[in-house]
Amino acid sequence: MYFDNRYLYLFLIIIVVANLASGGFDLLSLLLTIPGVLIAITFHEFAHGFAADKLGDDTPRNQGRLSLNPLSHLDPIGVVMLIFAHVGWGKPVQINPNNFNRKVSARTGEAIVSFAGPLMNFILAFVFAIIFYAIQAFAPSFVLTQTGMIIMTMIQCTVLVNVGLGVFNLIPLPPLDGSKILMAFLPYNAKRWFEDHTQLFYIIFLVIWITPISGMIISPVIEAITGGIDGLVGGLFGL
Numbered sequence: 467m468y469f470d471n472r473y474l475y476l477f478l479i480i481i482v483v484a485n486l487a488s489g490g491f492d493l494l495s496l497l498l499t500i501p502g503v504l505i506a507i508t509f510h511e512f513a514h515g516f517a518a519d520k521l522g523d524d525t526p527r528n529q530g531r532l533s534l535n536p537l538s539h540l541d542p543i544g545v546v547m548l549i550f551a552h553v554g555w556g557k558p559v560q561i562n563p564n565n566f567n568r569k570v571s572a573r574t575g576e577a578i579v580s581f582a583g584p585l586m587n588f589i590l591a592f593v594f595a596i597i598f599y600a601i602q603a604f605a606p607s608f609v610l611t612q613t614g615m616i617i618m619t620m621i622q623c624t625v626l627v628n629v630g631l632g633v634f635n636l637i638p639l640p641p642l643d644g645s646k647i648l649m650a651f652l653p654y655n656a657k658r659w660f661e662d663h664t665q666l667f668y669i670i671f672l673v674i675w676i677t678p679i680s681g682m683i684i685s686p687v688i689e690a691i692t693g694g695i696d697g698l699v700g701g702l703f704g705l
Contacts, residue, residue, distance in 0.1 A: 499623045501620055501623075505627075506628045506631045507536070508535075508538075508539050509534070510539075510584070511583065512531070512533065512586070513586035514561075514580070517582035518559065518575075518579045522566050531559050540557065541555060541557045541558075559579075563575055577646065587628040588632045591632070591691075591695055594628070595696060602705055625695065629688050629691050630684075633688050640667040641667070645660065645667075
């Protein structure tokens with residue numbers, strides 16, 4: 467996904483100032499969150515490129531996006547946003563729907579590629595939840611050590627960041643992945659209307675995230691999904 471930098475800088479300044487003013491900046495929490503942020507964004511963008519490549523579009527491959535090197539996928543502003551605002555993005559993966567093979571239409575292919583990123587985040591959340599509970603089940607003494615507590619906290623942060631990034635990107639609001647999934651199935655005129663009103667959706671996005679609306683809409687979804695993953699995986703390990 468891509469945002470107009472003018473709105474990004476404004477939003478970033480507001481978020482950072484708000485965090486500092488409210489005492490929300492915690493260096494330790496920041497350090498514990500960074501690994502999860504790098505993993506979430508890297509795999510999210512890789513999944514977009516991988517899906518496009520499998521559908522026949524070699525654009526991501528030619529641009530070096532079929533890599534798990536974080537430097538290939540990170541957008542500095544998106545990373546800072548994910549750390550401070552708990553919503554963010556990576557460097558957009560460019561695709562050419564005209565290159566998709568004949569098994570899928572261009573519109574369906576775009577939807578698949580867009581959904582691949584959030585899907586990868588949810589898969590990662592499950593994987594790291596399994597790691598978390600496996601350590602608890604098979605190495606309980608390690609969990610009680612200082613190193614163990616740090617690692618367990620980092621794993622928990624990774625689960626939360628991935629769920630948050632996955633949910634955020636599924637919002638059907640341009641220019642998020644969810645809007646691309648939605649637009650892939652909209653009639654032509656409706657799709658054009660969404661594309662012609664992109665700047666309006668930037669403003670709506672800012673209003674949602676600057677005001678308490680975001681907490682009322684997104685936080686319960688993230689908490690429900692995270693709780694569901696914890697309950698399911700914890701139950702598998704009898705914890």
